[in-house]
Amino acid sequence: MVENEAAQLDAVFHALSDATRRAMLHTLSTGERSIGELAAPFSMSLAGASKHVKVLECAGLVRREIRGRTHLCRLDAARLAEAQAWLRYYERFWTSRLDALDALLRAEDEKMENSK
Amino acid sequence: MVENEAAQLDAVFHALSDATRRAMLHTLSTGERSIGELAAPFSMSLAGASKHVKVLECAGLVRREIRGRTHLCRLDAARLAEAQAWLRYYERFWTSRLDALDALLRAEDEKMENSK
DNA sequence: CTCTAATTAAACCATATGGTTGAGAATGAA
């Protein structure tokens, strides 16, 4: 559905940039759902909700199995893992301060130990 | 710049859904840059690149300090941490399989041990 | 076969997005 690595991330992050779609993913985290079930919580036409599901599907976050006249959707988290992998590179920019704080506290501890 | 929690995530994920902006963030991960420096790698007008920086800034991913006539940008990773926190909920959907695989392999190991 | 239910498709609309160019607005340098 998507060509290269960058376009892949484009699609995933774009799919995640809408609260309706994020809510749908959350619903799917509790089990398979039909399109109608996914659409139900929203004050939106079924066709509108269906488009959101399609965006999720095109991003590879949702897989669809057509069973009779209902389309069963399930979460496919692999692409979310890729998104998180991308984010992980930046982890040091918010853990470094915590590490610094940690080091500071550990130094305090040692001081306490030494003065005992 | 952004109101509620959901709109916050909307903005962050949308900012991340463009390869140009992701590249800019990566550049900023190596240190502060001016707008011109951020724009340089791209075959794009300066005004165009400037808009991308603005998107990053509005999402809270970049802070800007105006020094004279140059605008110095630096990465602000806090919002990336929030995005990762959102993704973390779904971690179990790609670690659970690994756990299952792990359990399976461990069972295999035990079988090997027993038959030794 | 007929009716209803589940879903997509198509056409349409308003607004957002990503890009351009050209014109300022500040600042630094000569």
Next chain:
DNA sequence: TTCATTCTCAACCATATGGTTTAATTAGAG
């Protein structure tokens, strides 16, 4: 003051997005 540098703003354009409504498709149920 004058000129060049850095950057934003405004206007514009093509296309994408998020939504609608109406029609068509497909499948289960009576």
